[in-house]
Amino acid sequence: DADVTQTPRNRITKTGKRIMLECSQTKGHDRMYWYRQDPGLGLRLIYYSFDVKDINKGEISDGYSVSRQAQAKFSLSLESAIPNQTALYFCATSAGAPTITDTQYFGPGTRLTVL
């Protein structure tokens, strides 16, 4: 079984709808991240959480919110989806200290289309 899972894998929705993307991990990591990937723009950080009670905005948090329900679960919500939120969304986890590089492990991604 995959260590980092994302649901759904694909989603098509309409402008104005509320959408939740879910991420679960079995790696036992404290840190979790949400990114979006757009052609030509690479990966951009939306939100990150270094533990259950720690939530931080990333580079592009406007229009998004998150919930860290447990160490293993981190959800991303789009309260009112708009077409320019069409993208590939990735969840990632990392162990944090005392690892030196804090390697991030990515899920398989969710392809979201907002019509």
Next chain:
Amino acid sequence: QKEVEQDPGPLSVPEGAIVSLNCTYSNSAFQYFMWYRQYSRKGPELLMYTYSSGNKEDGRFTAQVDKSSKYISLFIRDSQPSDSATYLCAMSLSNAGGTSYGKLTFGQGTILTVHP
């Protein structure tokens, strides 16, 4: 201007070629430099990392960091069709303990195709 700049390519090379992938950055505080590889329809996975300046070699892959020029490179020797993927550079700050802060800043990614 983005903190990390990477030529998106695409880059197409014949099998066996030496590939050079590059990124420049503007934040001199970055201490950890990574290369992630992303196959089509997959999430990125860490390929190599380097701390501060210098070279690091792993099989056919060599990562170089030149902090004075704010420039990093990934070289792939004897490239194979299985190397066809998007390569993303990423960087992070160092926390007070000297380990990676964890929050990564990525380049745009370079699409590489190695044809037989």
